Amino acid sequence: MNIYLDRTGDSLLPAEAQEHLTRCSRCRNLYIRMGPMRQLTERGHLASSGIPPEILDDLKPVRPVPPGPVLALLYLIPVVIALALGVWMWGAGGWQAQAAVTRVALFGAICVAAALAGYSLSREMIPGSRRRIAVRPAAAVAVLVFVGVVAISFHRQYNIDLASISESCFLRGLEIAALTFLLGLGIARHGAWLDRAAAVRIIGLLAASSALLVLTTYCPVLNAAHVFGSHLAAVTVVIAASWLLGRVVR
C-alpha cells in the first residue's frame, strides 16, 4: 500500500489498492487525509520582495562545471599526486613485499574508498545531482575488506624497533593526508559548497584514503599490529580531524 501512497493525488489508484482501502480503515484514513496536502502552501501569500539588486549588478558569464564523472576524476588528482610523491620519496617496498592476491585486495579496497570519496565530493559540489550509489555501505565493505585482509595475512615478525617505525609511518600518513586535503580544497573551491561541513568531511575521507594508499604502497612491514597501530591510526586521526573541522566551518 505504501507504494500506492507515494502516488497520492496524481492519478486513480489501481483496483487492488482501491479494494484494500475499502477493507483497511488505517490506510483509508491516511489516504483521504493526504489528498489535500498540496493546499497547505496556498494558505500563505505568494508575494516576495523582488529580485535582490546584487544579482543583476553582478552579472558575468560563467562556465558550467564539468559533468559529474569528470569532476569525480578531477577530485582524485590530489590522491594521484600524493601517491607519486610518496613513491618518489619513500619507494614502493610495501607493494613489492605483498603477495599478488593480497595486493589486489588491499589496493582494490583503498582505490574503491578513494573513488567513493571522489564521487561523493562531485555530488556534493553539484546541487540536485543524481546519486546512484549508496556510498556508506560500499565504503563499509571496502574498510572491512582492508581490515580483514590485513588481519588474516599480515603475520610476519620482525627483529626491529616496530614502535619507531610505527611512529614514522603515522607521521608520514598525516603529512600525506594534509597535502591531499589542501590540494582537495584547492580543486573543489569552484564547487557549490552549500554544506561546508559535508564538503570538508568528504575531502577528509579523500585525504585519509590517500594516506592509506601511500602507506600501504611504501611500508614493507607486513605486521597487522603495525598497520592497525600506525596506518589505520593515522587514517582515524585524519577522519576525526576533518569531522571536527566540519563542525567548526558549519
Added chain:
Amino acid sequence: MSELSGEESISPLDDAPPVLEQLMRRYQEADRAAAESLMQALMPVLIRFFLSMPDGRLAADDLVQETLLRIHRARHTYRPGEPVLPWVYSIGRHVRVDHYRKLRRTVHHEEAVDPDILQARAISTQSEAEGSPDFDTLMNYLPESQREVLTMLKVLGMTVEEVARVTSSTTGAVKQKAHRAYDRLRSLLERPPAGPTAVGDES
C-alpha cells in the same frame, strides 16, 4: 524566447522545466533579461517551497532572497540539460537548514519537554475537540527527515527521483523514509479502539 511574467510564473510548472532550462543557460551567459525572467519564475516556486516547511513559514521571504543570492553565486554548478528545479530546491533546502540551525542556536528552550508526551497531549486534546487531529499538526510529529521527504512528495508534488536529487540521497532511501512516515502517520491517526477491530482490517 518569450519571457515569463510574474503572473504566468505562479501557474503550475508542468510546462516550465524546458523554459527554465533555457533561461538558466542564458543566465549563465550573463543575459540580463533571462536572469530577471528566471528569478521572477523561481520566486513563487521558492515561496511555495518555504511555506511548505513549518520552520520556513515565518521567514519565507527572507529565505527566498537568500536562496536567490546563493543561486547566483552557484550558477556555474548548474549543468545544462539537467532539470533546474531539483537544483534550485537543493539550494533552497540548504538555506532552510542553515536558517533552522541559526534559529536553534539563538532560541533557548526554558523548559525541556519530552516530545512523546507533548505529541500525545496535543493529539489527545485535538482529537477530543475536533474528532481527529489536523494533518498539518500530525506532520510536525514526524522526524525532520521524514517530514521533509513527505512534504516534498505530497505538498510540492515532486517525484521520488526529484526528492532524491534535492535531499542528496538515493531513490531507495527516499522511499524508505516516506514509507516509514506513512507507517508513523497511520499509528498517529489511529484512534484508541472503541470496540473489537473490524474484520479484514490490515495495514
